[in-house]
Amino acid sequence: xxxxxxxxxxxxxxxxxxxxxxxxxxxxxxxxxxxxxxxxxxxxxxxxxxxxxxxxxxxxxxxxxxxxxxxxxxxxxxxxxxxxxxxxxxxxxxxxxxxxxxxxxxxxxxxxxxxxxxxxxxxxxxxxxxxxxxxxxxxxxxxxxxxxxxxxxxxxxxxxxxxxxxxxxxxxxxxxxxxxxxxxxx
Amino acid sequence: xxxxxxxxxxxxxxxxxxxxxxxxxxxxxxxxxxxxxxxxxxxxxxxxxxxxxxxxxxxxxxxxxxxxxxxxxxxxxxxxxxxxxxxxxxxxxxxxxxxxxxxxxxxxxxxxxxxxxxxxxxxxxxxxxxxxxxxxxxxxxxxxxxxxxxxxxxxxxxxxxxxxxxxxxxxxxxxxxxxxxxxxxxxxxxxxxxxxxxxxxxxxxxxxxxxxxxxxxxxxxxxxxxxxxxxxxxxxxxxxxxxxxxxxxxxxxxxxxxxxxxxxxxxxxxxxxxxxxxxxxxxxxxxxxxxxxxxxxxxxxxxxxxxxxxxxxxxxxxx
Numbered sequence: 001x002x003x004x005x006x007x008x009x010x011x012x013x014x015x016x017x018x019x020x021x022x023x024x025x026x027x028x029x030x031x032x033x034x035x036x037x038x039x040x041x042x043x044x045x046x047x048x049x050x051x052x053x054x055x056x057x058x059x060x061x062x063x064x065x066x067x068x069x070x071x072x073x074x075x076x077x078x079x080x081x082x083x084x085x086x087x088x089x090x091x092x093x094x095x096x097x098x099x100x101x102x103x104x105x106x107x108x109x110x111x112x113x114x115x116x117x118x119x120x121x122x123x124x125x126x127x128x129x130x131x132x133x134x135x136x137x138x139x140x141x142x143x144x145x146x147x148x149x150x151x152x153x154x155x156x157x158x159x160x161x162x163x164x165x166x167x168x169x170x171x172x173x174x175x176x177x178x179x180x181x182x183x184x185x186x
Numbered sequence: 187x188x189x190x191x192x193x194x195x196x197x198x199x200x201x202x203x204x205x206x207x208x209x210x211x212x213x214x215x216x217x218x219x220x221x222x223x224x225x226x227x228x229x230x231x232x233x234x235x236x237x238x239x240x241x242x243x244x245x246x247x248x249x250x251x252x253x254x255x256x257x258x259x260x261x262x263x264x265x266x267x268x269x270x271x272x273x274x275x276x277x278x279x280x281x282x283x284x285x286x287x288x289x290x291x292x293x294x295x296x297x298x299x300x301x302x303x304x305x306x307x308x309x310x311x312x313x314x315x316x317x318x319x320x321x322x323x324x325x326x327x328x329x330x331x332x333x334x335x336x337x338x339x340x341x342x343x344x345x346x347x348x349x350x351x352x353x354x355x356x357x358x359x360x361x362x363x364x365x366x367x368x369x370x371x372x373x374x375x376x377x378x379x380x381x382x383x384x385x386x387x388x389x390x391x392x393x394x395x396x397x398x399x400x401x402x403x404x405x406x407x408x409x410x411x412x413x414x415x416x417x418x419x420x421x422x423x424x425x426x427x428x429x430x431x432x433x434x435x436x437x438x439x440x441x442x443x444x445x446x447x448x449x450x451x452x453x454x455x456x457x458x459x460x461x462x463x464x465x466x467x468x469x470x471x472x473x474x475x476x477x478x479x480x481x482x483x484x485x486x487x488x489x490x491x492x493x494x495x496x497x498x499x500x501x502x503x504x505x
Contacts, residue, residue, distance in 0.1 A: 015403040022254060030253075031244035040247065047249055051257055052264060118239035136201070137237040138244060143203045162197055169232055 003068050010058045018058075022051055025069075028139075029076050035134050036080040038123050046079045053079075066148075073139065074149045077131060084127060121171050129164035132157060187211045192222050196229055252419045259417060259468065262402050262479070332499035334377065335365040345370060351394050351476060353377075358495035360488055363388060366426045380426055385461050387424055388492065389481040399477065401470055407486075409471045409493045416486065420466030426459050469493055 006024065009017025026047060033046035053075055061071065122133055135146045143161075147154045192215050198204050199212050216223055330349050333342045345368050353375035362381040369376040379388040404415035463483040470479050471493065478496065482489050 019403050026249050026253060030249040031247060034247050035240060035244055044250060044253065047253060048257055048260060052260055055261055115239040115242045118235055119243045133236065138240040158198055165197060165232060168236060
């Protein structure tokens with residue numbers, strides 16, 4: 001069902017519409033939170049917090065002022081950032097990770113391990129860089145959409161993504177991918 | 187355009203985030219520059235690798251099957267600020283002691299902690315009745331007294347409360363259930379029971395609501411032919427404070443009925459029993475302008491039977 005229809009139903013007090021909205025977006029919100037936080041329990045907590053906020057705010061949500069999914073992503077990211085702040089753990093910039101700490105190339109044998117290596121590398125990015133990587137490469141958002149969600153200029157999104165890819169490249173080029181990757185040359 | 191300028195724009199170029207004029211200039215440069223072509227290919231491969239990894243990682247995880255039920259319970263909690271006020275009021279009277287409703291990461295946070303002034307109030311009420319008839323007459327002008335099964339064991343007792351509605355009590359309970367606490371305030375009542383042999387709990391909360399208030403989403407059932415909702419798959423922990431059968435020493439009631447008696451001055455010994463449940467159910471229905479929420483790990487049929495036995499508590503006239 002179209003999200004605009006579901007939102008309209010919710011705004012007229014239809015609780016089954018809210019249930020349908022939850023089930024339509026729960027995977028997206030949970031998986032985004034999981035990629036941000038690397039923890040299933042915390043991702044579940046974020047899922048709850050996001051939809052409690054959605055439930056509270058739906059009555060005042062005006063679809064003419066913006067897309068529901070953009071708003072949902074913003075709420076999700078805000079709760080992920082709050083959850084990370086609660087941990088009060090330092091995020092270590094990948095730049096500071098020494099080569100000796102990285103996995104030896106010989107340990108890579110198949111695609112599954114490479115995906116884990118890449119995911120861990122993304123996990124070691126600082127919060128700002130990790131956020132743009134997930135918004136771009138998991139949620140497939142444009143720079144303008146990312147800028148709106150993060151409330152920063154498009155130029156900031158561009159420079160963060162550039163830095164993120166540069167950082168990931170420095171680490172991952174020491175651990176070459178052993179399976180074919182589709183290359184797009186324009 | 188020189189290589190250095192092109193390199194700064196290559197990622198944006200791959201992501202279709204450059205202007206038309208930039209795109210034209212970059213393409214023209216790439217035609218004659220192998221180094222930039224290789225850089226473009228490397229960036230493209232890296233992006234694909236990152237995208238693939240995130241998509242695969244995300245596809246391997248999903249929210250728990252209880253996520254919707256947890257959310258429903260949380261929304262109900264969110265919608266009842268007066269019940270939160272009730273808990274805060276009880277906590278001020280006896281902070282730190284009470285029925286503690288904890289949660290683990292996967293469980294439902296059903297309540298944030300019902301402070302155990304319920305027990306303190308009961309003890310004070312017993313003392314007032316037993317030792318100070320004169321005060322009882324004075325208190326009777328401010329409070330209404332209702333009969334409930336005694337949390338201290340041994341029959342029924344009258345519990346006072348400045349209640350503006352008549353609380354309900356179950357007239358049927360499965361064998362082995364003991365009343366653990368009773369709490370009353372102008373807008374809410376809470377009756378808590380426990381079967382220590384089977385570790386089954388029964389928590390009945392009653393709240394005055396608007397008559398137009400609808401039931402929350404959930405599986406539809408009926409109680410005495412009236413619509414009700416049943417939530418299932420709830421998890422959590424509840425701790426009960428166990429009192430000895432009778433007060434261990436006479437308790438001096440407050441001279442001023444509004445005076446708050448610190449719990450430390452009540453000489454009772456206590457043990458705490460914690461019950462964990464993973465098969466909790468919550469039955470929600472309305473009787474008039476009262477919403478009743480029954481949390482238990484009893485079978486559904488027993489919960490409905492208890493719900494259908496709910497009747498107004500007998501009010502005792504204090505004259």
